[in-house]
Amino acid sequence: MTSSNPLLAVRGLHAWYGESHALHGVDLDVHEGETVTLLGRNGVGKTTTLRAIMGLIRKRTGAITFRGADLMHLPLHGTARAGIGFVPEERGIFVTLTVDENLVLPPVVAKGGMSVEDIFSLFPHLKARRNSPGGKLSGGEQQMLAIARMLRTGVRTLLLDEPTEGLAPVIVQRIGELLATLKKSGMTILLVEQNFRFASRIADRFYLMEHGKVTAGFPVSELEQRMDELHAVLGV
Amino acid sequence: MTMTMIFGIPIQALLGQLLVGLINGSFYAMLSLGLAIIFGLLRIINFAHGAQYMLGAFAGYLLLSYLGVGFWAALILAPLIVGLLGIVIERLALSRLYGIDPLYGLLFTFGLALVLEGVFRYYYGVSGNPYAVPPLLAGGTNLGFMFLPNYRAFVVIASLVVCLGTWLAIEKTKFGSYLRAATENPSLVQAFGVNVPLLLTLTYGLGSALAGLAGILAAPVYQVSPLMGSNLIIVVFAVVVVGGMGSILGAIVTGYMLGLAEGLTKVFYPEASNIVIFVIMAIVLLVRPAGLFGKDA
Numbered sequence: 001m002t003s004s005n006p007l008l009a010v011r012g013l014h015a016w017y018g019e020s021h022a023l024h025g026v027d028l029d030v031h032e033g034e035t036v037t038l039l040g041r042n043g044v045g046k047t048t049t050l051r052a053i054m055g056l057i058r059k060r061t062g063a064i065t066f067r068g069a070d071l072m073h074l075p076l077h078g079t080a081r082a083g084i085g086f087v088p089e090e091r092g093i094f095v096t097l098t099v100d101e102n103l104v105l106p107p108v109v110a111k112g113g114m115s116v117e118d119i120f121s122l123f124p125h126l127k128a129r130r131n132s133p134g135g136k137l138s139g140g141e142q143q144m145l146a147i148a149r150m151l152r153t154g155v156r157t158l159l160l161d162e163p164t165e166g167l168a169p170v171i172v173q174r175i176g177e178l179l180a181t182l183k184k185s186g187m188t189i190l191l192v193e194q195n196f197r198f199a200s201r202i203a204d205r206f207y208l209m210e211h212g213k214v215t216a217g218f219p220v221s222e223l224e225q226r227m228d229e230l231h232a233v234l235g236v
Numbered sequence: 237m238t239m240t241m242i243f244g245i246p247i248q249a250l251l252g253q254l255l256v257g258l259i260n261g262s263f264y265a266m267l268s269l270g271l272a273i274i275f276g277l278l279r280i281i282n283f284a285h286g287a288q289y290m291l292g293a294f295a296g297y298l299l300l301s302y303l304g305v306g307f308w309a310a311l312i313l314a315p316l317i318v319g320l321l322g323i324v325i326e327r328l329a330l331s332r333l334y335g336i337d338p339l340y341g342l343l344f345t346f347g348l349a350l351v352l353e354g355v356f357r358y359y360y361g362v363s364g365n366p367y368a369v370p371p372l373l374a375g376g377t378n379l380g381f382m383f384l385p386n387y388r389a390f391v392v393i394a395s396l397v398v399c400l401g402t403w404l405a406i407e408k409t410k411f412g413s414y415l416r417a418a419t420e421n422p423s424l425v426q427a428f429g430v431n432v433p434l435l436l437t438l439t440y441g442l443g444s445a446l447a448g449l450a451g452i453l454a455a456p457v458y459q460v461s462p463l464m465g466s467n468l469i470i471v472v473f474a475v476v477v478v479g480g481m482g483s484i485l486g487a488i489v490t491g492y493m494l495g496l497a498e499g500l501t502k503v504f505y506p507e508a509s510n511i512v513i514f515v516i517m518a519i520v521l522l523v524r525p526a527g528l529f530g531k532d533a
Contacts, residue, residue, distance in 0.1 A: 054427050080429030092424045094417040101413045106428035153429070 005068065007032045007157065007188055008053070008084075013062035015045075015052040022048045024212035025062070030157075035179070035189040037199040040209035041234060046192040047089050049209070050159045053190075054086050055079045066157070081109050085150035089161040089192075091142045095135025099126055102134045103149045113154030122178075123148050140171035147178060157188040164195055176201055196223075196230065208233060240381075245503050251382050253499040259388050259457065261495020262395035263450050263468065268475040268487035269399055270446035273406070276419045276482035277439045279338055280330060283346035285472070286465030287353055288444045292318050292451020294356060297367050297460040307370035307456070314452035315445040322444025326437045334436070349466070356462035364459025391453055398449060399488045406484055415439060419482070474517040479529050486529025 006029035015023040023045050030036045038046045052060045055076045064071040066082050074082065085106075094102055103116060103126070120127035123144050129137065137145065143163055150158060163179070164172045172195070179202050183189060193199040199206070200223055208216040210233065218226060240247040267289060274282045295314035299305035305313065325348065333341045369387040376385040406412040418425045418432055426432040451465075458464055475494050479486030494513050501512040508515070520528060 056423055056427055075431075075433075076423065076426040077429050077431050080427060086427050088424060088427075092421065094420050096416050096420060097413055101417075104410075105413060105417055105425070105430075107430060109429055 004031060006030060007067060008190065009065045010053065011063040013052055013060060013064065015048055015057045015060040022212055023052060026214055028207050028214055030188060030190050032188055033186050034204045035183050035191060035202050036205050036207065037191045037193050037203040038207050038209055039196055039234060044209045045212040046209055047161055050161050050192055053159060083110055083155050083157060085153060085155035085158045087146045087150060087158060087160040087163060091146040093134040093137065093142045093145055095133060097134050098131050099134060099145060100130045102145055103152065106149055106153045108153050110154035114151045116152065119148050119151055140167050143167060143175060159190045161192045162194060164193065164198055172198060248382055250503050253503045254496060255388065257496040257499020258392055260498060261492040262392050263454055264472055264475045264495050265399050265488045265491025266395050266446055266450040267472040268479060268491045269402055269484065270443040271472065271476050272482055272484050272487035274440055274443035277415060278436055280341040280345065282443065283342060284348045285447050286469030287349040288318050288322065288447035289451040289468065290462060290465035291352065292448030293455040293460045293464060295448065296452040296455045297365055310452050315449040318448025319441045319445030323437055323441040326440040330440060331433065353462050353466060360462055362461065362463060364461035367455035367460050369456040387456055391457060394453060403484055403488060471513055474513050478517050478520045478527055480527025481530065483527065483529040486527060490528060
């Protein structure tokens with residue numbers, strides 16, 4: 001799988017928040033249909049990496065290519081239109097918009113997205129609350145909505161930032177099943193996740209980040225033998 | 237007709253002043269609505285709003301005097317002209333001021349208002365130019381207790397339609413949902429693929445067009461004068477503050493309410509009628525600093 005050209009390739013990515021240098025040359029590849037997880041302690045730059053790929057952080061250098069095309073010179077709205085969906089940290093549900101409005105907000109960028117009715121049959125809880133403001137949903141419902149609204153747009157690549165953070169185990173379980181379904185349908189996923197037991201159930205490969213850099217990359221098959229190293233680095 | 241009295245005031249005088257208040261309130265509502273939309277999304281305090289209102293009135297006046305274009309066509313053209321000018325202003329200048337100290341946007345729009353008013357004062361002087369009521373709405377209706385000029389009734393209805401229409405467009409349409417979402421989190425909306433810079437441009441154009449529409453509607457009621465906007469805009473800012481900065485519904489409801497409050501004050505204590513809105517503003521700021529409809533009170 002790693003022999004073909006990567007779908008998403010990041011090379012020497014540096015990023016800054018104002019004067020603060022947050023990424024120090026990140027290199028990573030994600031191949032079509034793969035699920036790749038970024039592991040690392042809080043503050044090592046996992047979220048920053050996703051935000052820099054999306055273009056939400058404008059102060060960045062290095063190279064980011066998607067399907068061989070350069071993403072660095074696109075305006076912020078160009079990344080989604082190139083075919084990358086984003087599920088942000090803390091879900092990013094618009095609290096003054098209804099569930100319906102949140103669901104149809106992201107523009108359709110490619111053919112093959114799900115219809116609203118298909119999405120509601122996958123998420124019956126959301127259908128029951130379709131006219132509620134997004135701010136009235138529970139954390140789990142918001143996370144489902146944050147993922148669901150990307151499924152309508154036809155993107156085949158998703159960047160997910162800690163989709164299980166702060167959620168009850170039963171919801172985490174459901175999100176795991178959902179991501180497994182998406183993966184099976186051929187979706188390419190770049191996941192940031194603290195909970196690597198959760199990640200190990202869906203990820204094909206892992207990258208370990210420390211101090212704004214990727215310091216190791218390994219397939220899921222090596223996870224067991226690297227457990228001690230991971231415990232030391234992640235402090236879990 | 238016998239004189240009916242309420243609290244020692246003839247009912248004719250009371251209703252007459254309430255009507256004046258309702259008409260003033262109609263303009264307050266339309267203008268503060270535009271300001272609230274612009275502030276909500278662009279975080280710009282549009283001090284040029286009064287000048288844009290003046291431009292709407294002058295557009296009607298100039299269209300009539302030079303091209304013979306009547307009121308009804310001007311009702312469409314004036315907001316269009318002012319809106320397009322707003323789009324040019326946003327592209328050339330305001331768009332460069334986002335993300336820096338809001339003071340710059342305030343200073344720029346304040347300076348723009350002074351320039352626009354100065355130019356018109358140079359060419360047209362400070363005295364007002366009359367603009368005739370369209371023939372279709374000339375005259376008035378005797379309601380039994382008072383005489384209601386038809387045009388003023390039209391202004392009240394037109395303003396209600398404009399405010400309700402704008403509110404529905406923001407609450408119920410796709411464009412409105414983009415606008416509300418971008419008010420909450422513009423960069424996330426853009427990360428989803430929405431062209432937010434374009435949305436900001438259109439929103440400033442829309443807010444400006446609302447000011448232009450209020451201006452052409454005002455032309456037959458007040459006179460067309462270069463300073464008509466600066467006389468009104470201070471009151472309108474007070475309306476926006478009382479309603480809650482950025483609250484659309486707050487701007488509309490407070491606009492009418494304060495217009496009526498002003499009218500009532502003219503009946504019961506005329507000396508205070510010029511300051512009553514500012515007294516209300518001071519009280520609201522003390523009791524509820526985020527405004528009557530503000531969210532983070």
